Amino acid sequence: MNPILIAVIVVGAMGLVLGAGLAFASKIFAVEKDPKVEQVREALPGANCGGCGYPGCDGAADAIVSGKAAPNACPVGGAATAAKIGEILGIVVDTSTKFVAMVKCAGGKEECGKKYEYYGVKDCREAVVAMGGDKACAYGCMGYGSCVNVCQFDAIFINEKGLAEVDKEKCTACGACIKACPKNIIELVPYDKAVHVACNSQDKGKDVTAVCKVGCITCGICVKNCEFDAIKIPEGKNLPVIDYTKCTECNKCVEKCPKKTIHNLKA
């Protein structure tokens, strides 16, 4: 027989047999998938940022449908996505407040000096290896922009003071910068709240004053002046914490803070 014919027949037959075999196998080994997973996946943003803590949007959709995660688990999609998912699952979702990242440091080049001149790789995670970084304050933002590099939404930048700053409008609270920051300065705060403590130092007042002009010295004036019991210094800590559910943004603490550590971003 003609060798070309043999080749055509053999490969063609193999293709048919294998194809049929695979089709058959896909019936036998079919894994039943909840159609809701597909629908929820469609409703999610699809950025695969991992902000929800699951490996990509597929993982999140699985977790939401199986009940392991809340319908509003996606911090990027926010209220709109949560409502859509709630519709698919047939449950009412209380649309969670939108969060944004905030950099808890105000000690820029002017306010907080340097321990030494750093000439290494321009990356915070590298810089921190050399004696905890070049910043005089061990808790402060070094401004080498590890957070900027990991942000997929272009929402964080290094401002003119040499500090990382978040663009509230672009931020999706995916948490990538929070994980990247070796000093743990970045924190999620409610989008609609403007009064924040812009310091991360757990040092005593005297040590803070020695290195930074705007660092919190734990004087407690903000706590005393707050009429709404919204700002407190937890026991054993050297930093006030704002309870955002109670804060009315009366601006008392912002005005009274002797170091101007507490900021009102709206002002």
Place this chain on the structure above:
Amino acid sequence: MKLVLILLSTIFVNNYITVKFLGICPFLGVSKKVDTAIGMGMAVTFVMAVASAVTYGVQGILDSLNIGYLQTIVFILVIAALVQLVEMVLQKTSPALYQALGVYLPLITTNCAVLGVAILNIQQGYNLIESIINGTGGALGFTLAIVLFAGIRERLELANIPKCLQGFPIALISAGLMSLAFFGFQGLITL
């Protein structure tokens, strides 16, 4: 003894990536993070070992029909179908393993390193056991190379690289240097 030599030789001396230059596309594509590189390596190990065994049998059939010249195209078909089948079986029977390997399996259906191992097994005249050992060794070599390379690339992320070399150019240069290093094993084992 010969089996041990085959294993060591395919891992180091005849490494499929750095010496034979097969399977370069997953090597560059999935080597950004050590985690994913390990996942890919595991998937390749699994597939290469199974593919070596199956293609050995297929070659026997081809030889008996006297159509050995169809080897390449038949192997491609068989390996692709095999990987698809394995993926389905894994998804049904072992969801945990599927989670670990699942994303990488479709990537290697037509991987040239897998095909290369299958064809080289036949060329070397290995028997079934030797074929499987050679396949496993080749895949372990692949894993070694890709994990090392992923480690290098993670460091490169932080390094101060000239703009024109950022990304793939520097990755290719590093791959070349790594390949040179692997050539140092040359002549260590002669079968």
